[in-house]
Each structure stands twice: as C-alpha cells, then as structure tokens.
Amino acid sequence: MVRRQRGRNIALGLVLASLALLFFAITMVKIGHMG
Amino acid sequence: MEQNTAILPQAGADRWQDWVLLLKPRVVSLVVFTGYIGLFMAPGHLHPVLAFTAILCIAVAAGAAGSLNMWYERDIDALMHRTRNRPIPAGRIDAGSALAFGVALSVASVVVMGLATNLCAATVLAISIAFYVLIYTIWLKRRTPQNIVIGGAAGAFPPLIGWAAVTGSVDMLPLLLFGIIFFWTPPHFWSLSLYACKDYGRAGVPMLPVVAGARETRRQIFGYTLVLGVVAVLPWLLGYSGRIYGISASVLSLGFVVFSWLVLNDRQDEAGVSLSGDKPARLNFRYSLAYLAAMFVALAADKLVG
Numbered sequence: 001m002v003r004r005q006r007g008r009n010i011a012l013g014l015v016l017a018s019l020a021l022l023f024f025a026i027t028m029v030k031i032g033h034m035g
Numbered sequence: 036m037e038q039n040t041a042i043l044p045q046a047g048a049d050r051w052q053d054w055v056l057l058l059k060p061r062v063v064s065l066v067v068f069t070g071y072i073g074l075f076m077a078p079g080h081l082h083p084v085l086a087f088t089a090i091l092c093i094a095v096a097a098g099a100a101g102s103l104n105m106w107y108e109r110d111i112d113a114l115m116h117r118t119r120n121r122p123i124p125a126g127r128i129d130a131g132s133a134l135a136f137g138v139a140l141s142v143a144s145v146v147v148m149g150l151a152t153n154l155c156a157a158t159v160l161a162i163s164i165a166f167y168v169l170i171y172t173i174w175l176k177r178r179t180p181q182n183i184v185i186g187g188a189a190g191a192f193p194p195l196i197g198w199a200a201v202t203g204s205v206d207m208l209p210l211l212l213f214g215i216i217f218f219w220t221p222p223h224f225w226s227l228s229l230y231a232c233k234d235y236g237r238a239g240v241p242m243l244p245v246v247a248g249a250r251e252t253r254r255q256i257f258g259y260t261l262v263l264g265v266v267a268v269l270p271w272l273l274g275y276s277g278r279i280y281g282i283s284a285s286v287l288s289l290g291f292v293v294f295s296w297l298v299l300n301d302r303q304d305e306a307g308v309s310l311s312g313d314k315p316a317r318l319n320f321r322y323s324l325a326y327l328a329a330m331f332v333a334l335a336a337d338k339l340v341g
Contacts, residue, residue, distance in 0.1 A: 026084060029082045
C-alpha cells in the first residue's frame with residue numbers, strides 16, 4: 001500500500017513537472033525567446 | 036432524470052488506470068487525430084510547442100467532457116452490460132470526484148488553449164465541451180432517438196479547433212470537415228447499435244433501434260451515408276483540395292454506400308431482426324472507422340503532394 005502511494009506521488013510529481021515545463025516553453029515562445 | 040446514488044465508492048479502491056478510463060481514451064485518440072488534421076490543413080505557421088499544446092488541450096478537453104459524461108450517466112451505465120464496469124458505477128471512483136476532475140480539466144484546457152494560441156480556439160473548445168455535456172449528455176440524449184446525430188456534432192468540433200489554433204478564425208474547409216464527421220457519426224454508431232447496444236432499452240435511453248426498430252435504423256444508416264457521400268466530395272468540388280483527395284473521397288464514399296446498402300438489404304424477419312447475425316452491420320461499422328481515417332489521411336496527403 002505504501003509502495004503504491006509512493007508510486008502515485010512520483011507519477012503525480014512527473015505530471016506536474018511536465019506541465020511546469022510546458023508552461024515555461026509556452027512562455028518562452030510567446031515572448032519570442034524560442035524559435 | 037434521477038441519478039443513481041445507491042452505489043457507494045470503496046475507499047482507496049481506485050487505481051490510476053480508472054482515472055484514465057474516465058477520460059474515454061479511445062474517443063480521445065480519434066479527437067486528437069481529427070484535431071491534428073485541422074491544425075495541419077490550416078494555412079500559416081504555429082510554433083511546434085504551441086501546436087503540441089493545442090493538441091494536448093483538445094485531448095484534455097475531450098477527456099474532461101468524457102469524464103463529465105460518465106459522471107452524469109452513472110445511473111444508466113450501472114444498468115447496461117457494456118458500461119456497468121466503468122469506474123463510477125463499479126464504485127471505484129466516487130461521482131463527486133469525477134465531476135470535480137471533469138470540471139477542473141475543462142477549465143484548465145480552455146484557459147491554457149487561450150494563453151497558448153488565441154481566443155477563437157479557446158472559445159470553440161469551450162463551446163465543444165458545453166455542447167457535448169449540456170446539450171447532448173444532459174438535455175437530448177435521453178429525450179430523442181436522434182441523440183446520436185447531436186452527439187456527432189459534438190465530436191465534429193476538433194478540426195475546427197485545430198484550424199482556429201493556427202489561424203485565429205473559422206473557415207469553409209474546417210466547416211466541411213465538421214460536416215463530414217457530423218454525417219459520418221450516425222451510420223457509424225447506428226451500425227454498432229444494431230448488434231451491440233440492445234440493453235439501451237433497459238436503461239431507458241431512446242436509441243434509434245430501440246425506439247424505431249432495426250428496419251428504420253437500417254434506412255437511416257443508408258440515408259445518412261448518401262448525404263455523407265455528397266458532403267465528403269465538397270472540399271474537392273469547391274476547390275479546397277486537389278485530385279488525390281477528390282478521387283480518394285469518391286472511391287471511399289462509394290464503398291461506404293455499398294456497405295450501407297448491404298446493411299439495408301440484410302436478411303431480416305418481419306420485425307426487422309437480422310437473420311445473418313448482423314454481419315453487414317458489423318462490416319459497415321469496421322469500414323466506417325477505416326473510412327474516416329483514410330479520408331483525413333487523403334486530405335493531408337493531398338496538401339503534402341499538392
């Protein structure tokens with residue numbers, strides 16, 4: 001059960017980190033610093 | 036309509052797979068495909084990061100709408116063999132959590148779409164969610180046997196959204212793509228419903244075969260396929276695409292008409308019940324899936340070559 005919870009937390013953390021990266025990338029594109 | 040509140044969730048029994056199931060991943064995959072074609076066909080350029088974000092928003096919005104649909108339909112889902120093992124009726128996810136999940140993802144997808152692309156794309160995305168959840172799921176699905184036609188309109192939005200993400204507007208070609216998916220949905224779904232949705236009657240949902248019978252359903256399948264055949268070649272006739280699409284759409288649509296004609300003329304008894312185990316309907320359903328994919332691929336190939 002603890003292992004399952006830990007797995008879930010890691011998955012959630014990865015999803016949130018990916019979203020943060022995506023937001024960062026969108027911001028960079030919008031302000032003209034990427035491409 | 037009274038909702039089923041008798042089924043209580045089992046605490047901690049949900050798995051992450053259940054949350055994915057709540058998003059209706061198979062529907063999402065089709066929506067992503069048609070949304071991408073809309074984006075690909077649009078004139079102009081969208082930065083790859085923003086294009087990826089737009090497709091992600093379309094996928095998340097479709098999943099959110101699916102989640103809200105499952106939340107509202109939990110009472111009838113519990114009554115039908117095909118749907119009774121879904122996360123909410125099976126008691127693995129409670130209804131309130133599914134509702135919150137759907138609302139949160141809906142709002143997030145529209146806001147991010149607006150920030151990443153433009154107001155037009157975000158607005159059409161919001162309209163598509165509202166249409167599917169409010170007009171189709173809550174208002175009309177349980178009231179009219181033409182519910183699938185209305186549901187088809189909800190599923191036809193993605194090319195418009197993909198196009199709007201690039202151009203910031205809506206044009207004739209994405210509207211024609213909307214029309215193709217709109218007229219494709221009834222023959223596609225009703226073919227399935229002839230042999231796979233017999234327990235809709237038990238759930239009180241007025242699906243066409245339940246209300247009007249199999250014979251009338253076969254007639255409507257054929258009628259909608261004929262209209263689809265005309266709409267399918269319009270992008271070519273109106274000069275929005277070239278010969279590759281025109282010839283592909285003509286041949287593919289002719290095939291669809293032939294398969295639907297076989298459905299119409301299936302061996303049946305007095306009540307319209309198939310004597311062939313609904314073999315033509317099964318073939319037609321499978322052909323319809325390949326048809327839509329091939330049509331959109333042909334459109335993209337036409338743009339690439341032409």
